[in-house]
Amino acid sequence: MSQRFAIQTEGLGRVYQLKRKRGETAPKTLVALEGVDSEVKQGELFGLLGPNGAGKTTLIKILTTLLLPTSGRALVDGIDIVQDPQEVRRRINMVSGGETCGYGLLTVEENLWMFTQFYGLTDRVARERINEMLEVVGLSDRRKTKSHFLSTGMKQKMNFARGFLNDPQILFLDEPTLGLDVQTSRVLRDFVKRWVRERPGKTLLLTTHYMAEADELCDRVAIIDKGKILACDTPANLKRRLQRASIFKLQTTPLEMSNRFSDLPGVSKFIEHQRNGHTELNFILENENVLVKILDAVQAGGGHLLSLEKREPTLEDVFIDLVGRGFGDEETPLEVEK
Amino acid sequence: MKNFRRDLNIFLRTVRGRSYPRLIGMQREKSWIFFDTFLPLLATTAYVFIYRALNAPPEFTGFVVLGGAMTAYWLNVLWSMATQLYWEKETGNLSLYLIAPTSRMAILLGMALGGMAATTLRAVTVLLLGSLLFDVTFSVENWGALLLVFVLTLVALYGLGMIFASLFLLWGREAWHLAQLFQEPVFLISGFYFPVRNLGFWVSIGASIIPITFGLDAMRQLLYPQAQWGFLDVNIEIAVLALLSVLFLVLAHRMLLWMETLARREGRLTVRGQ
């Protein structure tokens, strides 16, 4: 670990000891992270992409000193998170989407001011940063509103603003746009991009399960599933993995026994969803010619084609290609590995 | 030196920052005056009438009034400081406190000082109105010693509160119930409503681990120099309180660090609904 990275992990792992139920003798454990090696450069906007329960939040908790790893090590701005957590805290901040902060009886402004004090900011600097951030999140006109009168989205915006108040070197955003409306999400994403670009040396680690968000924002993305990082590269390079593949989405009348597609030569991956009275099939094919066989198979299965769409590869396709299932298909993939 | 100034700056600002919600909250939600000041005065009054029903000597009214006033600080330590970390954890603020480069003691001190205004108002109300209503007269000969006992008691008491608070980093409802357990039983063994020496030597010595035991006993001796209800000599009690003050603050500092590490290891800092 000689080169100084903003974030660097080596074989990082976290295993939770679960409570044993009555009568159980063997200790129960849950592996949340396993052998995570990663390097995030200074000034980078790095994305961590994975479904719910993939280990994203566990990784963030470890890096923000809230949780100790059970194996491996992690450096944040070159500082060991186990050896010197306090020094790490001087350089970071974190925002978790869907969460609020502060106290309901305080106004937006007062809540934010309170948090600036924990970082030792002078009142003048605190006021400037609060004004700036309230402007960014569009809460300037609500600064004097007690936070228990804010809507859920507004509370989230206030929490988002809080994360930037100490002007951290490294900021961790854990699903920052979770539950926010499209317009607000767009504003926050734009700000995040600007924040990293306009302030040299600032690093941002973003976890998300929104593909488009990761694709749009991140310089590099790590795809994580079941506690392991499966791939890490720029979004373009990740998608390039599927450059030679053809990706199709088909909608058909309800089909049964769709596993027959797995036997077809040239089908790399496919995922099936039953939606509103029709079947949706997503394919990653070795080449377009395979499509004819698929259509034959649909017909043979008694189905009728409702729509057919050829798509450019997305990060979700990359995830499907790597993991063999979609984001929403947590544990029971319908696809068949070939 | 630079680091020390930086850390001191953050410490003081944290105390100020965390005391602010308490002070503002008290102004914005004044119902606490009724529940936390007026009703406790009535509760203390009940104990006065018990002694009246038993035809107790008049100084016992003073003992009860003082004990009733000091309950405010004990309850403040239990419910506004120690258990507060449990609530902060449940509402998601705790993790935000912990990722900040500030001292946990500063956060707890901020809570304590912010709540001190309400606590002191309750204590003073009980003491003043109790004294006026029941014609209690104290004959203080050594104000300096009285003030010293009071301050040492509070320092040791809040140090103890910080030790309790450290448990809350690790525990959930267990600690909440522990705080409940420490209410009436401590009123009993610390002699809030009767001189502690009636519990016998060893129980009183054991109870002295709670600073308010010797604090109350010493204050009663200083307020009623003629009464013969004291447990140990006031000077000894002051020395013990001074010792406890230092011990508890040092212990609290270590416990907070230790418990935080333990909670990080076990993944309990961010677990809610424990």
Next chain:
Amino acid sequence: MSTESIKMNNWHESARSFRVATWLGWQIESNWTEPFLFMIYAIARPVASALILVFMYMVIAQGGMGHPLFAYIYLGNAFYIYVASVMIGISWTVTDDREHYGILKYIYAAPIQVYFYLLGRGVAKTLTATVAVVITLAFGMLVLRIPYDFLAMNHALFWATFFLGLGALALMGILLAGVALITARHSGFIGEAVAGALYLFCGAVFPLDVLPQPLQYIGLSLPLTYWLEGLRRAVLRESISPLLAPISNEIILVILLGATLVLGLASLGFYRWCEHRAKEKGLIDMQTMY
């Protein structure tokens, strides 16, 4: 839908609300530890509070436990354990559900009869209080040698008074739940603060006669005073209070019943008003911790 079926539906909803709330209250109260430890925690506090009184008495009476006054105040004090427990059990539900678990808004959005929900949530604390009362009384009889004879007591008077009093306490709990709906969460429990204050007025630990006359009037207007008086008469077979002694057992029961009914009307009405106010001002899901 016919009136009959609406009534049936309400009854089912009430029963379901009570049942679910009782189960939930018990889980919250007890599932944080092993049953043995839970009982220690549940009992230690009320028993300690009874012992405070014992020591206060011992300090002054120098061990004269055989005095009728001691039996009188010990009994009142033991049953007073219910007061804080029932009132906290019910009123804290509002604050806890709103600010801790964040489910109060969902309770209000569900087809639940809120009074029955609140009562159900109070059951767990009432049960643990019952164990504490029994232990306190057993301690008094076995260790302090207080000559209570529960076999020879006036059973009819005791049980009628006992259940009426518990009803009155539950109604006071609902009244305080209303207060909790429109006030912030402070550091203490409202139920506990009110129980502490009522300790003064209802003659729990000293005869009402000791109080100045204006305070006696307050005591005489509280159902708790008649509850404790009825229980004492049933167990001790006499009244030690010159103020209450002239009132017959039957009249004590009638007054308790009347006062409970009045309290019931007042507390249900007050709760409705608080509920309306909370909805009007958007307080159902407020977060007020500071």
